[in-house]
Amino acid sequence: MAQKDGSTGSRERVLAAAAAMLAEDATAKLSVRAVAARAGVSTGSLRFHFPNQRALQDAVLARIYGHLFPDEQIHDRSLPARDRLVNCLRQALAPTGTGQQARETWTKAYRTYIASAPTEDVRAAYRAMDQAGRRRIEYWLTVLADEGALPKEDQASRVRFLSAVLDGLSIERALPTDESILRSETETLYTAVDCVLGGA
Structure with missing residues:
Protein backbone atom coordinates (compact mmCIF):
# COMPACT_ATOMS: atom_id res chain seq x y z
CA MET A 1 0.00 0.00 0.00
CA ALA A 2 1.45 3.40 -0.97
CA GLN A 3 2.16 5.79 1.85
CA LYS A 4 0.82 9.36 1.72
CA ASP A 5 4.29 10.73 0.99
CA GLY A 6 4.51 8.63 -2.16
CA SER A 7 7.44 6.59 -0.82
CA THR A 8 6.28 3.43 -2.60
CA GLY A 9 6.30 5.38 -5.85
CA SER A 10 9.78 6.72 -5.16
CA ARG A 11 11.01 3.18 -4.43
CA GLU A 12 9.67 2.01 -7.77
CA ARG A 13 11.23 5.01 -9.55
CA VAL A 14 14.60 4.19 -7.95
CA LEU A 15 14.40 0.54 -9.01
CA ALA A 16 13.34 1.47 -12.54
CA ALA A 17 16.15 4.04 -12.83
CA ALA A 18 18.78 1.59 -11.56
CA ALA A 19 17.56 -1.16 -13.91
CA ALA A 20 17.65 1.29 -16.84
CA MET A 21 21.20 2.30 -15.93
CA LEU A 22 22.29 -1.35 -15.95
CA ALA A 23 20.50 -1.95 -19.27
CA GLU A 24 22.42 0.95 -20.81
CA ASP A 25 25.76 0.01 -19.24
CA ALA A 26 26.15 -3.40 -17.61
CA THR A 27 29.30 -2.15 -15.85
CA ALA A 28 27.47 0.72 -14.12
CA LYS A 29 28.30 0.98 -10.41
CA LEU A 30 24.85 2.24 -9.32
CA SER A 31 26.12 5.04 -7.09
CA VAL A 32 23.47 6.45 -4.76
CA ARG A 33 23.78 9.97 -6.22
CA ALA A 34 23.59 8.85 -9.85
CA VAL A 35 20.58 6.59 -9.28
CA ALA A 36 18.78 9.23 -7.19
CA ALA A 37 19.36 11.85 -9.88
CA ARG A 38 18.15 9.50 -12.61
CA ALA A 39 15.03 8.61 -10.58
CA GLY A 40 14.31 12.24 -9.73
CA VAL A 41 14.40 11.63 -5.96
CA SER A 42 16.62 12.91 -3.18
CA THR A 43 19.48 10.77 -1.87
CA GLY A 44 17.65 10.76 1.48
CA SER A 45 14.58 9.28 -0.16
CA LEU A 46 16.69 6.64 -1.88
CA ARG A 47 18.43 5.78 1.41
CA PHE A 48 15.03 5.50 3.13
CA HIS A 49 14.30 2.49 0.91
CA PHE A 50 17.86 1.25 0.40
CA PRO A 51 20.12 2.08 3.37
CA ASN A 52 23.28 1.23 1.43
CA GLN A 53 24.51 0.54 -2.08
CA ARG A 54 24.43 -3.23 -1.44
CA ALA A 55 20.72 -3.16 -0.55
CA LEU A 56 20.00 -1.20 -3.72
CA GLN A 57 22.01 -3.57 -5.89
CA ASP A 58 20.36 -6.66 -4.36
CA ALA A 59 16.88 -5.25 -4.95
CA VAL A 60 17.68 -4.34 -8.56
CA LEU A 61 19.16 -7.77 -9.28
CA ALA A 62 16.13 -9.47 -7.73
CA ARG A 63 13.86 -7.35 -9.92
CA ILE A 64 15.82 -7.97 -13.13
CA TYR A 65 16.33 -11.71 -12.69
CA GLY A 66 12.84 -12.20 -11.32
CA HIS A 67 11.50 -10.83 -14.63
CA LEU A 68 14.05 -12.50 -16.90
CA PHE A 69 14.05 -15.91 -15.21
CA PRO A 70 10.83 -16.26 -13.18
CA ASP A 71 11.15 -20.05 -12.92
CA GLU A 72 14.87 -20.12 -12.14
Missing part, protein backbone atom coordinates in the same frame (compact mmCIF):
# COMPACT_ATOMS: atom_id res chain seq x y z
CA GLN A 73 15.84 -23.16 -10.08
CA ILE A 74 17.47 -21.10 -7.34
CA HIS A 75 13.94 -20.50 -6.02
CA ASP A 76 12.93 -24.20 -5.98
CA ARG A 77 13.08 -24.86 -2.24
CA SER A 78 12.08 -28.49 -2.77
CA LEU A 79 15.79 -29.02 -3.55
CA PRO A 80 18.72 -28.42 -1.18
CA ALA A 81 20.65 -25.17 -1.70
CA ARG A 82 23.65 -27.17 -2.93
CA ASP A 83 21.70 -28.79 -5.77
CA ARG A 84 19.95 -25.56 -6.73
CA LEU A 85 23.22 -23.68 -7.08
CA VAL A 86 24.80 -26.49 -9.13
CA ASN A 87 21.75 -26.51 -11.42
CA CYS A 88 21.99 -22.75 -11.92
CA LEU A 89 25.71 -22.93 -12.68
CA ARG A 90 25.04 -25.74 -15.16
CA GLN A 91 22.37 -23.53 -16.75
CA ALA A 92 24.97 -20.75 -17.11
CA LEU A 93 27.25 -23.20 -18.97
CA ALA A 94 24.53 -24.37 -21.35
CA PRO A 95 24.96 -21.63 -24.00
CA THR A 96 28.61 -22.67 -24.44
CA GLY A 97 27.47 -26.04 -25.74
CA THR A 98 29.85 -28.97 -26.00
CA GLY A 99 32.25 -30.29 -28.60
CA GLN A 100 32.16 -28.38 -31.87
CA GLN A 101 29.71 -25.77 -30.57
CA ALA A 102 32.00 -25.05 -27.60
CA ARG A 103 35.01 -24.78 -29.92
CA GLU A 104 33.14 -22.28 -32.10
CA THR A 105 32.07 -20.28 -29.04
CA TRP A 106 35.63 -20.05 -27.72
CA THR A 107 37.12 -19.35 -31.16
CA LYS A 108 34.77 -16.38 -31.47
CA ALA A 109 35.64 -15.21 -27.93
CA TYR A 110 39.35 -15.53 -28.68
CA ARG A 111 39.06 -13.50 -31.88
CA THR A 112 36.90 -10.85 -30.24
CA TYR A 113 38.65 -10.36 -26.88
CA ILE A 114 42.15 -11.80 -27.09
CA ALA A 115 43.46 -11.69 -30.67
CA SER A 116 42.02 -8.26 -31.45
CA ALA A 117 43.63 -5.03 -30.33
CA PRO A 118 42.49 -4.14 -26.80
CA THR A 119 40.62 -1.00 -27.78
CA GLU A 120 38.31 0.72 -25.33
CA ASP A 121 35.32 -0.69 -27.21
CA VAL A 122 36.67 -4.24 -26.86
CA ARG A 123 37.35 -3.69 -23.15
CA ALA A 124 33.89 -2.22 -22.61
CA ALA A 125 32.19 -5.10 -24.44
CA TYR A 126 34.11 -7.66 -22.40
CA ARG A 127 33.45 -5.86 -19.10
CA ALA A 128 29.73 -5.74 -19.89
CA MET A 129 29.58 -9.45 -20.71
CA ASP A 130 31.68 -10.42 -17.69
CA GLN A 131 29.71 -8.17 -15.35
CA ALA A 132 26.40 -9.61 -16.55
CA GLY A 133 27.59 -13.13 -15.75
CA ARG A 134 28.92 -12.12 -12.35
CA ARG A 135 25.73 -10.28 -11.47
CA ARG A 136 23.72 -13.39 -12.20
CA ILE A 137 25.95 -15.48 -9.91
CA GLU A 138 25.71 -12.76 -7.28
CA TYR A 139 21.93 -12.91 -7.49
CA TRP A 140 21.93 -16.67 -6.88
CA LEU A 141 24.25 -16.27 -3.89
CA THR A 142 22.11 -13.44 -2.51
CA VAL A 143 19.01 -15.64 -2.67
CA LEU A 144 20.84 -18.39 -0.77
CA ALA A 145 22.30 -15.92 1.74
CA ASP A 146 18.82 -14.54 2.42
CA GLU A 147 17.73 -18.11 3.19
CA GLY A 148 20.68 -18.56 5.57
CA ALA A 149 22.42 -21.14 3.38
CA LEU A 150 25.66 -19.13 3.37
CA PRO A 151 27.05 -16.02 5.06
CA LYS A 152 26.18 -12.67 3.49
CA GLU A 153 29.75 -11.40 3.90
CA ASP A 154 32.41 -11.70 1.21
CA GLN A 155 30.06 -12.38 -1.68
CA ALA A 156 32.49 -10.74 -4.12
CA SER A 157 35.17 -13.41 -3.62
CA ARG A 158 32.59 -16.19 -3.97
CA VAL A 159 31.34 -14.63 -7.20
CA ARG A 160 34.90 -14.36 -8.58
CA PHE A 161 35.61 -17.97 -7.63
CA LEU A 162 32.47 -19.38 -9.24
CA SER A 163 32.97 -17.21 -12.33
CA ALA A 164 36.51 -18.60 -12.72
CA VAL A 165 35.20 -22.16 -12.31
CA LEU A 166 32.59 -21.55 -15.05
CA ASP A 167 35.24 -20.06 -17.35
CA GLY A 168 37.48 -23.09 -16.85
CA LEU A 169 34.68 -25.57 -17.41
CA SER A 170 33.50 -23.80 -20.56
CA ILE A 171 37.06 -23.96 -21.96
CA GLU A 172 37.27 -27.64 -21.00
CA ARG A 173 34.11 -28.28 -23.03
CA ALA A 174 35.97 -27.03 -26.13
CA LEU A 175 39.05 -29.23 -25.62
CA PRO A 176 39.36 -32.69 -27.19
CA THR A 177 39.12 -35.28 -24.44
CA ASP A 178 38.14 -38.91 -24.01
CA GLU A 179 36.73 -38.31 -20.54
CA SER A 180 33.00 -37.84 -19.97
CA ILE A 181 32.80 -34.05 -19.76
CA LEU A 182 29.39 -33.98 -18.12
CA ARG A 183 30.40 -36.41 -15.36
CA SER A 184 33.65 -34.60 -14.53
CA GLU A 185 31.91 -31.24 -14.89
CA THR A 186 29.25 -32.25 -12.36
CA GLU A 187 31.94 -33.36 -9.89
CA THR A 188 33.76 -30.05 -10.33
CA LEU A 189 30.58 -28.00 -9.89
CA TYR A 190 29.68 -29.82 -6.67
CA THR A 191 33.24 -29.37 -5.35
CA ALA A 192 33.08 -25.64 -6.10
CA VAL A 193 29.62 -25.25 -4.56
CA ASP A 194 30.71 -27.17 -1.46
CA CYS A 195 33.62 -24.72 -1.08
CA VAL A 196 31.24 -21.77 -1.37
CA LEU A 197 28.61 -23.19 0.97
CA GLY A 198 31.15 -24.67 3.39
CA GLY A 199 31.20 -21.56 5.56
CA ALA A 200 27.48 -21.79 6.27
Whole structure:
Protein backbone atom coordinates (compact mmCIF):
# COMPACT_ATOMS: atom_id res chain seq x y z
CA MET A 1 0.00 0.00 0.00
CA ALA A 2 1.45 3.40 -0.97
CA GLN A 3 2.16 5.79 1.85
CA LYS A 4 0.82 9.36 1.72
CA ASP A 5 4.29 10.73 0.99
CA GLY A 6 4.51 8.63 -2.16
CA SER A 7 7.44 6.59 -0.82
CA THR A 8 6.28 3.43 -2.60
CA GLY A 9 6.30 5.38 -5.85
CA SER A 10 9.78 6.72 -5.16
CA ARG A 11 11.01 3.18 -4.43
CA GLU A 12 9.67 2.01 -7.77
CA ARG A 13 11.23 5.01 -9.55
CA VAL A 14 14.60 4.19 -7.95
CA LEU A 15 14.40 0.54 -9.01
CA ALA A 16 13.34 1.47 -12.54
CA ALA A 17 16.15 4.04 -12.83
CA ALA A 18 18.78 1.59 -11.56
CA ALA A 19 17.56 -1.16 -13.91
CA ALA A 20 17.65 1.29 -16.84
CA MET A 21 21.20 2.30 -15.93
CA LEU A 22 22.29 -1.35 -15.95
CA ALA A 23 20.50 -1.95 -19.27
CA GLU A 24 22.42 0.95 -20.81
CA ASP A 25 25.76 0.01 -19.24
CA ALA A 26 26.15 -3.40 -17.61
CA THR A 27 29.30 -2.15 -15.85
CA ALA A 28 27.47 0.72 -14.12
CA LYS A 29 28.30 0.98 -10.41
CA LEU A 30 24.85 2.24 -9.32
CA SER A 31 26.12 5.04 -7.09
CA VAL A 32 23.47 6.45 -4.76
CA ARG A 33 23.78 9.97 -6.22
CA ALA A 34 23.59 8.85 -9.85
CA VAL A 35 20.58 6.59 -9.28
CA ALA A 36 18.78 9.23 -7.19
CA ALA A 37 19.36 11.85 -9.88
CA ARG A 38 18.15 9.50 -12.61
CA ALA A 39 15.03 8.61 -10.58
CA GLY A 40 14.31 12.24 -9.73
CA VAL A 41 14.40 11.63 -5.96
CA SER A 42 16.62 12.91 -3.18
CA THR A 43 19.48 10.77 -1.87
CA GLY A 44 17.65 10.76 1.48
CA SER A 45 14.58 9.28 -0.16
CA LEU A 46 16.69 6.64 -1.88
CA ARG A 47 18.43 5.78 1.41
CA PHE A 48 15.03 5.50 3.13
CA HIS A 49 14.30 2.49 0.91
CA PHE A 50 17.86 1.25 0.40
CA PRO A 51 20.12 2.08 3.37
CA ASN A 52 23.28 1.23 1.43
CA GLN A 53 24.51 0.54 -2.08
CA ARG A 54 24.43 -3.23 -1.44
CA ALA A 55 20.72 -3.16 -0.55
CA LEU A 56 20.00 -1.20 -3.72
CA GLN A 57 22.01 -3.57 -5.89
CA ASP A 58 20.36 -6.66 -4.36
CA ALA A 59 16.88 -5.25 -4.95
CA VAL A 60 17.68 -4.34 -8.56
CA LEU A 61 19.16 -7.77 -9.28
CA ALA A 62 16.13 -9.47 -7.73
CA ARG A 63 13.86 -7.35 -9.92
CA ILE A 64 15.82 -7.97 -13.13
CA TYR A 65 16.33 -11.71 -12.69
CA GLY A 66 12.84 -12.20 -11.32
CA HIS A 67 11.50 -10.83 -14.63
CA LEU A 68 14.05 -12.50 -16.90
CA PHE A 69 14.05 -15.91 -15.21
CA PRO A 70 10.83 -16.26 -13.18
CA ASP A 71 11.15 -20.05 -12.92
CA GLU A 72 14.87 -20.12 -12.14
CA GLN A 73 15.84 -23.16 -10.08
CA ILE A 74 17.47 -21.10 -7.34
CA HIS A 75 13.94 -20.50 -6.02
CA ASP A 76 12.93 -24.20 -5.98
CA ARG A 77 13.08 -24.86 -2.24
CA SER A 78 12.08 -28.49 -2.77
CA LEU A 79 15.79 -29.02 -3.55
CA PRO A 80 18.72 -28.42 -1.18
CA ALA A 81 20.65 -25.17 -1.70
CA ARG A 82 23.65 -27.17 -2.93
CA ASP A 83 21.70 -28.79 -5.77
CA ARG A 84 19.95 -25.56 -6.73
CA LEU A 85 23.22 -23.68 -7.08
CA VAL A 86 24.80 -26.49 -9.13
CA ASN A 87 21.75 -26.51 -11.42
CA CYS A 88 21.99 -22.75 -11.92
CA LEU A 89 25.71 -22.93 -12.68
CA ARG A 90 25.04 -25.74 -15.16
CA GLN A 91 22.37 -23.53 -16.75
CA ALA A 92 24.97 -20.75 -17.11
CA LEU A 93 27.25 -23.20 -18.97
CA ALA A 94 24.53 -24.37 -21.35
CA PRO A 95 24.96 -21.63 -24.00
CA THR A 96 28.61 -22.67 -24.44
CA GLY A 97 27.47 -26.04 -25.74
CA THR A 98 29.85 -28.97 -26.00
CA GLY A 99 32.25 -30.29 -28.60
CA GLN A 100 32.16 -28.38 -31.87
CA GLN A 101 29.71 -25.77 -30.57
CA ALA A 102 32.00 -25.05 -27.60
CA ARG A 103 35.01 -24.78 -29.92
CA GLU A 104 33.14 -22.28 -32.10
CA THR A 105 32.07 -20.28 -29.04
CA TRP A 106 35.63 -20.05 -27.72
CA THR A 107 37.12 -19.35 -31.16
CA LYS A 108 34.77 -16.38 -31.47
CA ALA A 109 35.64 -15.21 -27.93
CA TYR A 110 39.35 -15.53 -28.68
CA ARG A 111 39.06 -13.50 -31.88
CA THR A 112 36.90 -10.85 -30.24
CA TYR A 113 38.65 -10.36 -26.88
CA ILE A 114 42.15 -11.80 -27.09
CA ALA A 115 43.46 -11.69 -30.67
CA SER A 116 42.02 -8.26 -31.45
CA ALA A 117 43.63 -5.03 -30.33
CA PRO A 118 42.49 -4.14 -26.80
CA THR A 119 40.62 -1.00 -27.78
CA GLU A 120 38.31 0.72 -25.33
CA ASP A 121 35.32 -0.69 -27.21
CA VAL A 122 36.67 -4.24 -26.86
CA ARG A 123 37.35 -3.69 -23.15
CA ALA A 124 33.89 -2.22 -22.61
CA ALA A 125 32.19 -5.10 -24.44
CA TYR A 126 34.11 -7.66 -22.40
CA ARG A 127 33.45 -5.86 -19.10
CA ALA A 128 29.73 -5.74 -19.89
CA MET A 129 29.58 -9.45 -20.71
CA ASP A 130 31.68 -10.42 -17.69
CA GLN A 131 29.71 -8.17 -15.35
CA ALA A 132 26.40 -9.61 -16.55
CA GLY A 133 27.59 -13.13 -15.75
CA ARG A 134 28.92 -12.12 -12.35
CA ARG A 135 25.73 -10.28 -11.47
CA ARG A 136 23.72 -13.39 -12.20
CA ILE A 137 25.95 -15.48 -9.91
CA GLU A 138 25.71 -12.76 -7.28
CA TYR A 139 21.93 -12.91 -7.49
CA TRP A 140 21.93 -16.67 -6.88
CA LEU A 141 24.25 -16.27 -3.89
CA THR A 142 22.11 -13.44 -2.51
CA VAL A 143 19.01 -15.64 -2.67
CA LEU A 144 20.84 -18.39 -0.77
CA ALA A 145 22.30 -15.92 1.74
CA ASP A 146 18.82 -14.54 2.42
CA GLU A 147 17.73 -18.11 3.19
CA GLY A 148 20.68 -18.56 5.57
CA ALA A 149 22.42 -21.14 3.38
CA LEU A 150 25.66 -19.13 3.37
CA PRO A 151 27.05 -16.02 5.06
CA LYS A 152 26.18 -12.67 3.49
CA GLU A 153 29.75 -11.40 3.90
CA ASP A 154 32.41 -11.70 1.21
CA GLN A 155 30.06 -12.38 -1.68
CA ALA A 156 32.49 -10.74 -4.12
CA SER A 157 35.17 -13.41 -3.62
CA ARG A 158 32.59 -16.19 -3.97
CA VAL A 159 31.34 -14.63 -7.20
CA ARG A 160 34.90 -14.36 -8.58
CA PHE A 161 35.61 -17.97 -7.63
CA LEU A 162 32.47 -19.38 -9.24
CA SER A 163 32.97 -17.21 -12.33
CA ALA A 164 36.51 -18.60 -12.72
CA VAL A 165 35.20 -22.16 -12.31
CA LEU A 166 32.59 -21.55 -15.05
CA ASP A 167 35.24 -20.06 -17.35
CA GLY A 168 37.48 -23.09 -16.85
CA LEU A 169 34.68 -25.57 -17.41
CA SER A 170 33.50 -23.80 -20.56
CA ILE A 171 37.06 -23.96 -21.96
CA GLU A 172 37.27 -27.64 -21.00
CA ARG A 173 34.11 -28.28 -23.03
CA ALA A 174 35.97 -27.03 -26.13
CA LEU A 175 39.05 -29.23 -25.62
CA PRO A 176 39.36 -32.69 -27.19
CA THR A 177 39.12 -35.28 -24.44
CA ASP A 178 38.14 -38.91 -24.01
CA GLU A 179 36.73 -38.31 -20.54
CA SER A 180 33.00 -37.84 -19.97
CA ILE A 181 32.80 -34.05 -19.76
CA LEU A 182 29.39 -33.98 -18.12
CA ARG A 183 30.40 -36.41 -15.36
CA SER A 184 33.65 -34.60 -14.53
CA GLU A 185 31.91 -31.24 -14.89
CA THR A 186 29.25 -32.25 -12.36
CA GLU A 187 31.94 -33.36 -9.89
CA THR A 188 33.76 -30.05 -10.33
CA LEU A 189 30.58 -28.00 -9.89
CA TYR A 190 29.68 -29.82 -6.67
CA THR A 191 33.24 -29.37 -5.35
CA ALA A 192 33.08 -25.64 -6.10
CA VAL A 193 29.62 -25.25 -4.56
CA ASP A 194 30.71 -27.17 -1.46
CA CYS A 195 33.62 -24.72 -1.08
CA VAL A 196 31.24 -21.77 -1.37
CA LEU A 197 28.61 -23.19 0.97
CA GLY A 198 31.15 -24.67 3.39
CA GLY A 199 31.20 -21.56 5.56
CA ALA A 200 27.48 -21.79 6.27
